[in-house]
Amino acid sequence: MQEGRSGVDGLKRQLKRSWLNPCFRYLLLFCLVLLVFCSSNSLSWWSSFSLKDRYPKFINPVHRPPLSRDRSKDRVQLNETTEQTTLPPTVPPKALQFHLAYPRNYHFVMDNKEVCKTKTPFLVLMVPVAPKNVAARDAIRQTWGNSSEVQGDVVLTLFMLGLYRGADVDALQEKLQQENRLHHDLIQSDFLDTYLNLTIKTMVIMDWLATRCPEAAYAMKVDSDMFLNIDNLVMMLQKPDIPKLNYLTGMLMWNRPVIRSKNSKWYVPVEMYPEPLYPTYTLGMGYVFSNDLPEKIVEASKSINYFNIEDAYVGACMKKLGLSPQSPPDPSKFKAYNTKFNRCEFSKIITYILGSPKQLVDYWNDLKRPEPPC
Structure with a gap:
């Protein structure tokens, strides 16, 4: 027993000496x-x-370095409708507000903030388009984006772009500035313009409408490959029973499963969106909304984590607001694909997805012939 007791006392003395050692105390702390x-x-x-x-x-990085080594090249002459600013410095990820989809993480590097002040639009058409896709922009300018007045109401068409990533970035940016000086219809923000960033692009559209054009009655996010029968759309919105607040309509998607296959372009990992089904949403090819919604959607997005399916993301923001998309007065007018052009059919619809800018111009010119379509 004495031997055991002596061993315990020795161990205590050893621990005491260890505790008195400063290195041991720092390690424990x-x-x-x-x-x-x-x-x-x-x-x-x-x-x-x-x-x-x-x-x-x-x-994706929130910002990127200036578009050219010479920052003076990133500026254009200011006028009444066009503003160009240099890009802000790179911001580290910890400077993100909320998450990647929150639009006020980003900054406009090309803007036309005055366009809604000259004449208050009844309808603003916001077209997300790739920076290099000038063919799509020109086709829209020749067709459904050509008129500033439709059915007696002011209609405005604008194109939303992100930043291009490529070896010829400086030359392309200069061409975009020239294009904007000619047409005054480009808006560019400093997110990277990729397919996976369409949610960011859409939320920046919402932020632009909320901050630059809040007086407009309605707006539409419409893809650049769409045939849009603008007359039919405006006539639909002019109906007295169309809501003026909290209104979102288009081709409705119900109970759509979240795609978990990594081989799909619509793949969304559980970490981004854990629910098995999306809330009801409107198909992203073209949806129309009362212009009180953009500010509300931006606010709701603070608590909706980023995921890369932009139309479903807007649906999630609507659900957060306690709102639901509504079926249009005639759902058959919002269509996705057609097998071939039929003049009578195209005179009755609002949307169709097309295959090329040339197809849009050809179909539009055919539809606008003086002979009755049906």
């Missing part, structure tokens, strides 16, 4: 701090790490 930190932050830290590691293609 560090372990305690690390334990507290890990217990409170390990889940969120690991979640963000795994998302970045497994899905780097979904994570």
